[in-house]
Amino acid sequence: MLSLEEISDRLEIQQLLIDYSTAIDGKRFDDLDAVFTPDAYIDYRVSGGVDGRFPEVKAWLKEVLPNFPAYYHMLGNVDVRIGADGNTATSRAICFNPMVMGGDAGQIYFVGIWYVDEFVRTEAGWRMSKRVEEKAFDKLV
Numbered sequence: 620m621l622s623l624e625e626i627s628d629r630l631e632i633q634q635l636l637i638d639y640s641t642a643i644d645g646k647r648f649d650d651l652d653a654v655f656t657p658d659a660y661i662d663y664r665v666s667g668g669v670d671g672r673f674p675e676v677k678a679w680l681k682e683v684l685p686n687f688p689a690y691y692h693m694l695g696n697v698d699v700r701i702g703a704d705g706n707t708a709t710s711r712a713i714c715f716n717p718m719v720m721g722g723d724a725g726q727i728y729f730v731g732i733w734y735v736d737e738f739v740r741t742e743a744g745w746r747m748s749k750r751v752e753e754k755a756f757d758k759l760v
Contacts, residue, residue: 629699631745640692648681656746665754666730690718708738731755
């Protein structure tokens with residue numbers, strides 16, 4: 620049986636995943652400061668992006684994502700595991716991310732990925748310390 624603390628931790632981490640998607644989809648990139656640790660490692664290479672530490676990746680997101688007229692993130696099958704020490708956690712979640720391409724062609728880039736994440740408990744609450752995308756599929760239509 621899960622303890623109330625573990626239930627609370629899992630819900631807080633799930634909300635962090637939603638906060639990430641909401642920040643990206645709303646182009647409110649500074650909101651990501653409350654999602655990631657300052658030194659978090661992020662790897663978006665499987666979907667054509669970059670990898671690196673949070674400040675550099677955040678700057679890249681601010682530059683690149685406004686080029687897409689529309690996109691969203693839909694998450695599912697969120698599997699959160701709290702570490703034995705109670706101060707670390709991992710998760711794996713499905714993300715479906717259609718992105719409208721610019722121009723007259725009206726093409727949509729369908730991206731299906733797994734987010735594989737690591738978390739640490741900080742004084743400000745849970746924060747993501749690592750995010751790596753694993754490719755499930757992508758298709759330009």
